[in-house]
Each structure stands twice: as structure tokens, then as C-alpha cells.
Amino acid sequence: MTPEQxxxxxxxxxxxxxxxxxxxxxxxxxxxxxxxxxxxxxxxxDIALLIGPTGAGKTTLGESLVEEIIKxxxxxxxxxxxFIPAIYISAPASxxxxxxxxxxxxxxxxxxKEPLMDKKQETRLQDGRMSVKSVTAGSTVAGLRMxxxxxxxxxxxxxxxxxxxxxxxxxxxxxxxxxxxxALKALTELKxxxxxxALIGSYDLYELMTLSGQFARRCxxxxxxxxxxxxxxxxxxxxxxNSLGTLQEYFPLxxxxxxxxxxxxxxxxxxxxxxxxxxxxxxxxxFAVRNKGRWTDKCLFKALLTEGQIARILEETLxxxxxxxxxxxxxxxxxxxxxxxxxxxxx
Amino acid sequence: MGCQEIYELVGTDPxxxxxxxxxxxxxxxxxxxxxxxxxxxxxxLTLAHMHxxxxxxxxxxxxxxxxxxxxxxxxxxxWNLPLFNGIGAVPEKWAELLSSLTGQAxxxxxxxxxxxxxTSTKRLMIDMKRWCPLCFSEAARDxxxxxxxxxxxxxxxxCPKHGVNLVSNCICNNEDSQSNFSKVKPAKIYLPGIxxxxxxxxxxxxxxxxxxxxxxxxxxAQIVGDMLxxxxxxxxxxxxIDVFLNNAVRxxxxxNATAFAKxxxxxxxxxxxxxxxxxxxxxxxxxxxxxxxxxxxxxxxxGDRVAFGEITLDIQDRTQKPFRTNKRRKLSKNVVKxxxxxxxxxxxxxxxxxxVAKIGMGRRRLRRDYPDxxxxxxxxxxxxxxxxxKSMVEQRYDLFRQCAAKLMSEGIEPTTxxxxxxxxxxxxxxxxxxxxxxxxxCEEVIRSSQEDRGRQR
Numbered sequence: 001m002t003p004e005q006x007x008x009x010x011x012x013x014x015x016x017x018x019x020x021x022x023x024x025x026x027x028x029x030x031x032x033x034x035x036x037x038x039x040x041x042x043x044x045x046d047i048a049l050l051i052g053p054t055g056a057g058k059t060t061l062g063e064s065l066v067e068e069i070i071k072x073x074x075x076x077x078x079x080x081x082x083f084i085p086a087i088y089i090s091a092p093a094s095x096x097x098x099x100x101x102x103x104x105x106x107x108x109x110x111x112x113k114e115p116l117m118d119k120k121q122e123t124r125l126q127d128g129r130m131s132v133k134s135v136t137a138g139s140t141v142a143g144l145r146m147x148x149x150x151x152x153x154x155x156x157x158x159x160x161x162x163x164x165x166x167x168x169x170x171x172x173x174x175x176x177x178x179x180x181x182x183a184l185k186a187l188t189e190l191k192x193x194x195x196x197x198a199l200i201g202s203y204d205l206y207e208l209m210t211l212s213g214q215f216a217r218r219c220x221x222x223x224x225x226x227x228x229x230x231x232x233x234x235x236x237x238x239x240x241x242n243s244l245g246t247l248q249e250y251f252p253l254x255x256x257x258x259x260x261x262x263x264x265x266x267x268x269x270x271x272x273x274x275x276x277x278x279x280x281x282x283x284x285x286x287f288a289v290r291n292k293g294r295w296t297d298k299c300l301f302k303a304l305l306t307e308g309q310i311a312r313i314l315e316e317t318l319x320x321x322x323x324x325x326x327x328x329x330x331x332x333x334x335x336x337x338x339x340x341x342x343x344x345x346x347x
Numbered sequence: 348m349g350c351q352e353i354y355e356l357v358g359t360d361p362x363x364x365x366x367x368x369x370x371x372x373x374x375x376x377x378x379x380x381x382x383x384x385x386x387x388x389x390x391x392l393t394l395a396h397m398h399x400x401x402x403x404x405x406x407x408x409x410x411x412x413x414x415x416x417x418x419x420x421x422x423x424x425x426w427n428l429p430l431f432n433g434i435g436a437v438p439e440k441w442a443e444l445l446s447s448l449t450g451q452a453x454x455x456x457x458x459x460x461x462x463x464x465x466t467s468t469k470r471l472m473i474d475m476k477r478w479c480p481l482c483f484s485e486a487a488r489d490x491x492x493x494x495x496x497x498x499x500x501x502x503x504x505x506c507p508k509h510g511v512n513l514v515s516n517c518i519c520n521n522e523d524s525q526s527n528f529s530k531v532k533p534a535k536i537y538l539p540g541i542x543x544x545x546x547x548x549x550x551x552x553x554x555x556x557x558x559x560x561x562x563x564x565x566x567x568a569q570i571v572g573d574m575l576x577x578x579x580x581x582x583x584x585x586x587x588i589d590v591f592l593n594n595a596v597r598x599x600x601x602x603n604a605t606a607f608a609k610x611x612x613x614x615x616x617x618x619x620x621x622x623x624x625x626x627x628x629x630x631x632x633x634x635x636x637x638x639x640x641x642x643x644x645x646x647x648x649x650g651d652r653v654a655f656g657e658i659t660l661d662i663q664d665r666t667q668k669p670f671r672t673n674k675r676r677k678l679s680k681n682v683v684k685x686x687x688x689x690x691x692x693x694x695x696x697x698x699x700x701x702x703v704a705k706i707g708m709g710r711r712r713l714r715r716d717y718p719d720x721x722x723x724x725x726x727x728x729x730x731x732x733x734x735x736x737k738s739m740v741e742q743r744y745d746l747f748r749q750c751a752a753k754l755m756s757e758g759i760e761p762t763t764x765x766x767x768x769x770x771x772x773x774x775x776x777x778x779x780x781x782x783x784x785x786x787x788x789c790e791e792v793i794r795s796s797q798e799d800r801g802r803q804r
Contacts, residue, residue: 067363077366081450082373084365113368116408120399129546132401132536147399154372154397
């Protein structure tokens with residue numbers, strides 16, 4: 001549907017249309033290239049931690065990455081009816097103190113089109129004897145896990161994007177986190193499976209990298225950085241302006257002034273994040289639609305984040321950026337002087 | 348605005364959606380088009396195991412509703428029937444449905460449905476599980492262990508590849524699995540190459556049971572194996588065995604059907620019925636005809652491509668071994684009675700099924716002609732089993748009591764759960780109604796211990 005056709009839609013349809021609009025900007029391309037490199041067989045990286053500030057567009061990137069992989073395997077999908085190349089899953093918040101692997105596996109099974117998830121039986125091997133634990137009150141977590149492992153094997157899944165990984169680590173102590181990460185890591189080490197896990201989350205995820213050396217070796221951090229403002233960041237400013245321009249092209253409302261003229265102000269108001277910009281424009285459209293489709297400046301001002309919200313996001317982002325500065329994918333160096341970690345260890 | 352290509356709109360492409368996927372794993376059947384073709388039962392069991400559900404549950408929740416056969420009292424165990432890989436409607440429907448659920452075409456080749464126009468169901472499949480441990484061993488090396496369709500055909504009793512008799516017993520059949528109290532009783536697992544009773548790989552448990560097969564049996568197995576290889580021809584064929592028999596009667600017996608029937612050691616009525624297609628011969632009989640005429644079974648069934656001039660009849664050992672070798676010899680009443688009474692005086696009581704198998708008579712005949720003896724065998728066996736079970740339970744209670752006392756002596760107050768854990772997990776004794784008795788034993792041990800302490804003070 002062209003933007004001109006979208007102008008003729010009803011109010012609800014306009015909102016739905018703009019909600020579906022996603023813009024591919026330079027940061028997305030860079031990050032996606034990094035992720036695709038990690039997915040290559042034998043790349044040595046099984047887990048990619050996609051870290052970035054809230055509203056940077058991480059979720060959108062995760063979804064579009066899955067779509068790209070599906071498109072790339074189009075002919076294989078026709079030939080092999082059991083093939084599911086990539087899936088996107090959001091780690092569920094169970095409402096309990098601990099992360100619920102049961103809910104996670106059931107959701108993963110649904111996405112992998114695995115039947116009878118409530119009747120999975122656990123196979124045991126004890127003293128050279130195989131036996132099964134009969135299902136009485138639904139599947140056990142072990143049974144679900146085994147079923148998922150086999151499903152990943154015969155569905156030949158290449159990528160699992162897990163969003164909201166923060167639910168795994170929130171409220172868990174260090175030991176629990178290690179157990180959670182081991183459970184995820186084990187999925188990538190299955191025999192006959194060439195799987196890459198892409199874990200998406202905010203800067204909290206950096207803590208996972210520090211859990212164990214083994215885990216740090218197997219995973220890589222991909223930083224989804226915001227577009228920086230201020231002097232010396234002209235390329236970032238230009239990229240943000242172009243993203244704004246593209247989004248405005250698809251804005252299904254007439255009579256809007258050229259927003260790119262206030263690109264610098266909007267970049268500050270959105271902390272340089274295209275996701276926040278998209279949310280702002282979506283809210284702006286909602287206010288305009290409620291105003292009987294008439295554009296006023298108020299629509300924009302109402303849609304913007306408050307100073308308090310911006311300050312909070314900026315604070316978290318700056319702290320996170322500082323933390324992960326030396327752990328980002330591609331930031332390795334042979335310069336011994338830069339190895340502060342080694343110095344610390346030696347001391 | 349001058350947007351570059353990089354700022355394109357994404358997320359609106361319908362091709363980025365995964366199309367309809369297969370319900371079940373697209374498992375590739377093994378050995379298709381060879382004498383060592385996988386059977387549909389083996390395929391189904393492997394599929395259920397891959398999905399970590401029991402074959403019964405898979406049949407109940409996925410297969411039967413789709414076949415439209417769901418009804419009250421359905422046992423959902425069709426995959427366990429002897430004719431599951433045979434020529435009936437069940438294997439045909441299952442193969443078709445499994446093909447659509449897995450996306451694997453040609454699963455009907457894992458059954459004998461292609462033989463339907465040529466043979467009867469009589470003595471087609473065997474009602475027991477048989478396997479070649481050497482084949483299992485090779486398959487385990489190559490990847491997946493599977494059951495062969497050939498092993499389920501009644502006319503075959505050996506492995507044509509390794510020249511050994513097929514094995515039908517796991518070592519666990521000779522073990523008294525109830526003797527060890529703490530032994531965990533495994534839940535039944537249905538998987539090719541695994542004993543469903545003890546859960547051990549059949550390669551390990553039955554490798555020593557292999558015995559060399561006779562050349563005649565190997566040839567018979569080879570001829571059936573060749574038929575499985577050439578099964579595509581049968582699907583396309585239009586003729587029947589009548590064409591072959593008509594030509595053979597003309598060529599070998601100068602049109603005299605009675606003489607020809609004698610040559611084949613069958614009665615002339617059977618031959619007449621086969622020629623006029625009022626009855627179909629059994630697969631066993633087709634094998635015998637193929638062996639006699641030294642041609643392939645497919646040639647016999649299709650009746651074409653046979654050059655009778657090149658055939659040398661192999662009828663020498665037919666005189667010693669007529670077609671109806673498996674027919675039971677009718678025993679005289681006196682002999683049967685004597686043997687049955689001998690069974691009643693035997694030290695080890697046996698079941699009715701074992702008794703009729705030992706005597707070599709039908710169960711129906713036993714009931715009709717010797718109702719008293721049948722009743723006595725049944726009662727004796729029931730009494731024996733009840734007493735055995737009772738003693739076993741008593742033995743288990745004793746062990747439970749000992750363990751509870753031991754716990755008490757260690758200063759731990761015994762509970763059913765603690766004792767169960769100490770004894771090694773899944774105990775039948777602490778399940779169901781026995782659980783109450785276990786509680787009582789624990790209480791008794793605690794009480795007696797307290798009394799002892801009181802006395803000591």
C-alpha cells in the first residue's frame with residue numbers, strides 16, 4: 001500500500017498501517033551484518049547479546065532478522081515441510097519470583113509447531129535401560145526440554161531470537177543466572193543442531209557476560225547504539241534526519257509540516273533512538289486522528305516524552321554505554337596497554 | 348527528502364511469513380526400495396519417540412481424530428496389531444495420513460498394501476516381534492535403529508543379509524525381574540531396537556542368541572526380500588496369479604490341472620479357486636510356488652515375463668515338505684488327555700496359552716473337549732500366581748521394615764518417602780493401597796523403638 005492510498009483509510013486502519021511501518025536505517029544494517037556474521041556455521045559464536053538503550057529498535061530488528069532469514073530460505077521451505085529456519089520469542093514474565101522455563105518451553109514449542117506440548121514424556125537412561133516417565137499431570141519441565149531439543153533438531157532451526165531476556169535475570173541470584181544461561185547455552189550445543197541464539201535486552205544483559213569465562217567465550221555483545229547528537233556526530237545526525245524523513249513519508253495524514261527541519265530537537269527528545277521516534281510519531285498520529293484528522297502543533301508536543309522520562313532513559317543509557325565500552329563485538333585489540341583486565345588480574 | 352535505499356520500508360513483505368508446516372517431523376524412512384525396508388510400525392514408533400509422546404497418546408490425539416475413527420472404547424493401539432504393516436485398510440489409511448502429517452511421500456511402501464490384489468491375509472504377518480541383532484548392530488553404527496518390514500512377514504524366519512535365524516526373545520524373558528526388591532520397574536517404552544519390557548538395547552541382550560539359518564530358509568527370505576525391492580512393479584501390474592498358473596498348467600502338465608496340483612502338493616480345489624480368482628493364495632504359498640519354479644514372487648503374482656522354457660522345477664524337496672507344513676497335526680483324544688494330565692502334575696503350573704501351545708492344539712478345542720482339565724489348569728495357575736504375588740509382597744514388606752528400622756537406628760524417623768528413597772526410587776509397594784500398609788509399618792517401627800528406649804531407661 002502506498003502512502004497516498006493510506007491517506008484514504010479509516011482512522012483505525014491508519015493507526016494500524018503506521019504501526020506496521022518499520023524503517024531500516026544505517027544502525028540496523030550494521031548490527032544486522034554483525035549478527036549475520038555470527039550466524040555463519042563455525043563462526044565460534046553461539047550466542048549474540050544484542051544490547052542497546054530502550055527504544056533503539058532492538059525488537060524491530062529481531063523481528064526483521066527472523067523475516068530476512070525466512071526469505072533467504074524460501075525455496076528450502078517449499079522442499080522441506082518441517083523446516084523452520086528462525087523464530088522470534090519473547091521471554092515470558094511468569095508473574096512469579098523466578099523465571100518459568102515451563103512457560104518458555106511451551107511457547108517455544110508453539111512457535112516450533114510442536115504438537116501435544118502438554119503430554120510430553122521424559123525419557124530416562126539408567127543402568128543401560130531406557131524408560132519413560134508416564135505423563136499423569138501434564139508434561140514435566142524435563143520432558144518439555146527434551147521435546148524442544150528434538151524439535152530444534154528436526155525443524156533444523158538456525159536462529160532463535162529471544163527478546164526481553166531481562167526476565168531471565170531479574171530477581172535471580174548469580175547462581176540462578178548461571179543455571180539459566182547454561183540452559184540456553186546447552187540449546188546451541190545440541191548434536192545435529194546449528195543454532196545461534198540472539199538474546200535481546202537492555203544494558204542489564206552485560207552482567208551475563210561476566211558470569212563465567214566459558215560463557216564470555218561463547219557469546220558476543222552487539223551494541224545497538226543510539227544516534228549521538230552534539231558536535232562531531234554529523235553522520236549520526238544525518239542518519240537520524242533521514243530516518244525521520246522516511247517515517248514522515250509513510251505518515252498517513254495530510255498537512256503536516258516538514259519534521260526534518262526540527263530533526264535536532266527531535267533527536268534530543270527521542271534520546272537519539274529511532275524506536276522512540278517511531279513511538280512518538282505513532283502517538284502523534286493518534287492525537288491527530290482524535291482531533292478529527294486535523295494537525296496542530298499540540299499533537300506533537302503531547303506525543304513527546306517528558307523531561308523526566310528523557311533524563312531517566314539518558315542516565316541508564318550513558319551508564320550502560322560506559323559499562324560495555326570494552327566488551328562490544330569488534331572492539332578487541334592486540335595492544336597490551338589497553339588490557340586493563342589483565343592488569344587487574346595480575347595485581 | 349531524498350531518502351537513500353537504505354531507509355526502505357520493511358515488514359510488509361508477505362513472503363517473510365513461514366508457510367504451513369508439517370504437523371510431525373519429516374522423518375525419512377530407512378531402507379525404502381530395498382529388502383531391508385523399514386516397517387510402518389517402526390516408523391510410527393520412532394516418530395512418536397521423536398516427539399516425546401507415547402505412541403498411544405499420539406494415536407489418540409493426532410491420528411484417530413483425523414481418521415474419523417474416534418469412538419467410545421477405541422483402544423488406540425492399532426499400531427501394535429500384527430496386521431498393522433499388512434494389506435488391510437488400517438495400514439493404508441495410516442500410511443496416507445502419516446504421509447500428509449510428515450510431508451514424506453510413499454509411506455505406503457512401508458506396508459504390504461501393494462500385495463492386496465494378489466494375496467490373502469492368511470498367514471501373512473506374524474504375531475510376535477522378531478529381529479536380527481546383527482542388523483540392529485549395523486543400524487546403530489549408521490545412525491538410527493529400525494525394524495524391518497521383512498521380519499514381520501510370516502513366511503520369513505531368517506535374516507537374508509546375515510544368514511541367521513531371527514530372534515524373538517530378549518534376555519529379560521529368562522530373568523526373574525521381580526526378585527530384586529529395589530529394582531526400578533521401568534515404564535514401557537516402545538522403540539525399535541529397545542526391549543519394551545526391560546528397556547535395554549536388543550543388540551546387547553540378544554546378540555548371543557543368534558543361530559545359523561538353513562539354506563532353504565535363507566533362500567525363502569531372499570525371495571521375499573526381492574519382492575519388497577520390486578514392489579513398485581506390483582502397484583502397476585494388472586494381471587494376477589491366475590495368468591501364471593494357467594500358463595504353468597498348460598506348459599508343465601499339458602493342461603491337466605489335477606496333475607499340476609499334485610506337482611505343487613496342493614489340492615485341486617485350491618488350484619481351481621486360485622485360477623478362477625475366487626480365492627487368493629497366501630503369501631507363504633506364493634513363496635513356495637516361486638521357489639518351485641525358481642522365479643521371483645513378482646513374476647508369479649503378475650504372471651508375465653516368465654519364460655517357462657528356462658525354468659527347472661525344484662520339486663524334489665516338495666515331496667518331503669508339502670505346502671501345509673504349518674498345519675497342526677490332529678492329535679488323538681487319548682494322547683491329548685495324557686499330555687494335559689501330565690501338565691497338571693508338573694511342578695510349575697503354566698497358563699492356558701502355554702498349555703495349548705505345548706500340546707499343539709487350539710484353545711477352543713481344549714474348552715470344548717476337556718472343560719474340566721481346562722478349569723483345573725486355570726485354577727492351578729491362578730493359585731500359583733496369587734501365592735507368588737503374595738510372597739513377593741511379603742518379602743517387600745520385610746525389606747521395607749528392615750530399612751525403616753535401619754533408619755530409626757541412625758536416628759532418623761522413618762517415613763514412607765524416606766524409606767522409598769533409601770530403597771532406590773520407584774517402588775511399587777508404596778503405591779496405591781499398599782501405601783497405607785507402609786505407613787503402618789513406619790509407625791510400628793517408631794513405636795517399637797520408643798518402647799525399647801523406655802525399657803532401657
